[in-house]
Amino acid sequence: MTQASSSVASFAELGIIAPLGNRLTELGYVSPTPVQAATIPAVLSGRDVLAGANTGSGKTAAFALPLLQRLSEAKSADKSAGVVRCLVLVPTRELAQQVADSFLSYASHFNGQLKIVAAFGGVSVNLQMQSLRAGADVLVATPGRLLDLLASNALKLTQVSAFVLDEADRMLSLGFTEELEQVLAALPRQKQTLLFSATFPEEVRALTTKLLHQPLEYHLQSEQESTIEQRVITVNREQKTALLAHLIKQHQWSQALIFVSAKNTCNHLAQKLSKRGISAEVFHGDKAQGARTRVLDGFKNGEISVLIATDIAARGIDIDKLPVVINFDLPRSPADYMHRIGRSGRAGEAGLAVTLISHEEYHHFGVIEKKNKIKLVREQIPGFEANAEIPLEVLAQEKPQAKPEGTGKKKRKQLPAANVEFWGKKS
Ligand code: AMP
Numbered sequence: 001m002t003q004a005s006s007s008v009a010s011f012a013e014l015g016i017i018a019p020l021g022n023r024l025t026e027l028g029y030v031s032p033t034p035v036q037a038a039t040i041p042a043v044l045s046g047r048d049v050l051a052g053a054n055t056g057s058g059k060t061a062a063f064a065l066p067l068l069q070r071l072s073e074a075k076s077a078d079k080s081a082g083v084v085r086c087l088v089l090v091p092t093r094e095l096a097q098q099v100a101d102s103f104l105s106y107a108s109h110f111n112g113q114l115k116i117v118a119a120f121g122g123v124s125v126n127l128q129m130q131s132l133r134a135g136a137d138v139l140v141a142t143p144g145r146l147l148d149l150l151a152s153n154a155l156k157l158t159q160v161s162a163f164v165l166d167e168a169d170r171m172l173s174l175g176f177t178e179e180l181e182q183v184l185a186a187l188p189r190q191k192q193t194l195l196f197s198a199t200f201p202e203e204v205r206a207l208t209t210k211l212l213h214q215p216l217e218y219h220l221q222s223e224q225e226s227t228i229e230q231r232v233i234t235v236n237r238e239q240k241t242a243l244l245a246h247l248i249k250q251h252q253w254s255q256a257l258i259f260v261s262a263k264n265t266c267n268h269l270a271q272k273l274s275k276r277g278i279s280a281e282v283f284h285g286d287k288a289q290g291a292r293t294r295v296l297d298g299f300k301n302g303e304i305s306v307l308i309a310t311d312i313a314a315r316g317i318d319i320d321k322l323p324v325v326i327n328f329d330l331p332r333s334p335a336d337y338m339h340r341i342g343r344s345g346r347a348g349e350a351g352l353a354v355t356l357i358s359h360e361e362y363h364h365f366g367v368i369e370k371k372n373k374i375k376l377v378r379e380q381i382p383g384f385e386a387n388a389e390i391p392l393e394v395l396a397q398e399k400p401q402a403k404p405e406g407t408g409k410k411k412r413k414q415l416p417a418a419n420v421e422f423w424g425k426k427s
Contacts (some may be wrong), residue, residue: 011065014040019072019109020065027105033058038218039194040066048212049194052219055167056318056342060102063088063164063194068107070162071114071137082155083135088164089183091171093120093142093289094296098318099166100140114138121145122289129154143171143179150186157186165211168197169204169335177203184211199335228345230353232365232376234386237358241269243384244328245276247354248306253323255299258308259340261329266308269328273306280306283313311336319343327355330364334371359390 009031011021032040035053042049043066053059067086074085088103090096100118107114119128119141125148132139132155139146139155149155165171171180193211197204208215235243248256258280260266266282273280281295281304298304300319307313311331325344331337337355345351357365357378369375380386 011036011040015044015069016040016065017069017072020069020106023106023109024061024065029061033062035059035218035220036062036065038220039063042216042218043067043192043194044069046070046192048192048215050208050212050215050217051194051196052198052200053196054198054220054342055339056345057220059166059196060099061106063166063196064099064103064106067138067162067164068103068110068114072110074161079135081135082132082153083159084132084139084155084157085136085159086138086162086164087146087157087160087183087187088138088140088166089143089146089171089180090140090166091142091174091176092312093122094292094313095167096120096140096142097293100138103138103140116140119145119149121148122292125149125152125154143176143183147179147182150183157183158188160187160191162192162194163187164194164196165207166196168195168207169199169201172201172203172207173333180207198339228341228351228353230341230355230374230376232355232357232378233381233384234362234378235356235358235381235384236386236391237360239384240328240356240358241272241276243356243381244269244326245273245278246381246384247326248273248278251324253305255302255305255319255322256307256324256326257299257313257319257322257343258306258326258328259313259331260308260310261332263310265329266310269308273308278306280308283307283309285310285312311340313343322351324352324354327353330355330357330361330368334368337368338372359386 011024011029011032014032014037016024035051035057039049039051039062043063051059051062053062071085088099090099096118097120100116103116107116114137115134116138117128117131117136117140119132119139121142121144125145128145128149129152132149136155141149150157193213193215195208195212195215233243244258258269260269263284263286266284270280270282281298283292283295283299287295295304295307296313299307308328322344325341327337327340331340341351341353344353355365
């Protein structure tokens with residue numbers, strides 16, 4: 001395992017050529033992030049790479065820059081119909097568009113020499129087929145649409161020289177295992193493979209053994225998390241919406257991304273906030289792709305200031321200078337907590353994550369903390385304090401062994417008061 005050095009001062013020192021370097025200067029990238037410092041030379045050398053990097057760490061550029069460079073330098077590329085030279089597989093449609101946009105942006109000084117195509121579901125397949133007719137130097141795709149295009153002979157993967165599997169853990173947790181197998185079967189044996197994953201559960205490990213040939217491995221501790229201030233507020237369940245509205249109004253954040261656990265909660269919460277004078281849009285998997293794109297674009301360009309989303313927005317999505325992420329409901333998986341909060345504080349900017357927990361979530365949040373090796377102080381907001389005693393209906397939900405014995409009258413539990421602080425009038 002290799003630890004990245006973050007002492008590299010410039011992209012030129014990593015071997016990045018002028019057309020790319022000049023573009024990075026225009027974009028204001030002064031120096032490489034740790035994941036870029038580690039993987040760029042490795043990818044340029046042609047080796048397989050396994051990288052453990054958190055979202056927001058700059059990992060798109062970590063693979064896009066060296067791959068674009070290699071593609072631009074390779075001689076006599078076959079541009080016949082449907083031939084793909086580099087395939088980037090990502091788990092969600094939004095990420096496919098975002099990664100393709102990054103490739104396009106980084107390649108802008110190659111004067112159209114490299115063709116970059118995005119292919120994902122939910123939109124018409126015809127335009128994507130048309131774009132693939134003259135082949136693609138880079139195809140960024142979600143697995144389902146890629147297989148559809150393959151089945152209709154709109155593309156050929158037999159000449160892929162570089163394959164990137166981005167967010168491999170997410171891909172598997174979304175149930176793409178079978179699709180992934182089919183894509184792998186369509187790829188040539190001889191190719192460079194890069195695998196990025198924030199976490200390494202068993203299935204991802206199995207995949208790395210199968211996919212990678214003597215890879216260079218980098219497991220990077222993102223500096224990003226330390227730039228995100230994390231606050232946890234205890235509140236009674238029925239007061240969560242009022243507290244949320246209070247925080248949004250009090251802090252006057254330019255934008256806020258609010259995570260909830262279910263699609264219908266998105267709509268309910270938006271209605272409740274609207275009654276309190278806060279206009280919010282929703283983003284979840286039941287919305288048509290056109291609407292999803294419109295909402296996300298609106299949020300990215302600042303037209304929408306409050307967005308309520310399910311965990312489909314938790315990964316990969318890059319929103320510039322997002323001041324705050326609010327966990328209205330907890331995510332199921334501890335990893336998703338880190339992904340959610342990573343929407344704020346991108347690329348070293350200061351960020352804030354506020355998590356609202358009601359009694360029934362105390363235990364689960366403890367698990368999230370333990371798994372992520374963090375320990376946060378519980379705070380209270382004056383006027384919205386959680387009852388020190390756990391309400392009876394919450395106690396009733398607990399496991400049988402936790403139920404009080406004896407009298408038949410339920411005993412109430414006390415909160416650990418020493419761990420609660422007041423979050424005063426912070427602006
Ligand atoms: P990613 O992890 O690829 O989603 O990147 C997160 C954000 O960091 C994006 O907005 C990138 O444009 C930005 N970024 C990536 N690399 C750098 C860099 N070296 N310097 C400044 N910003 C960067």
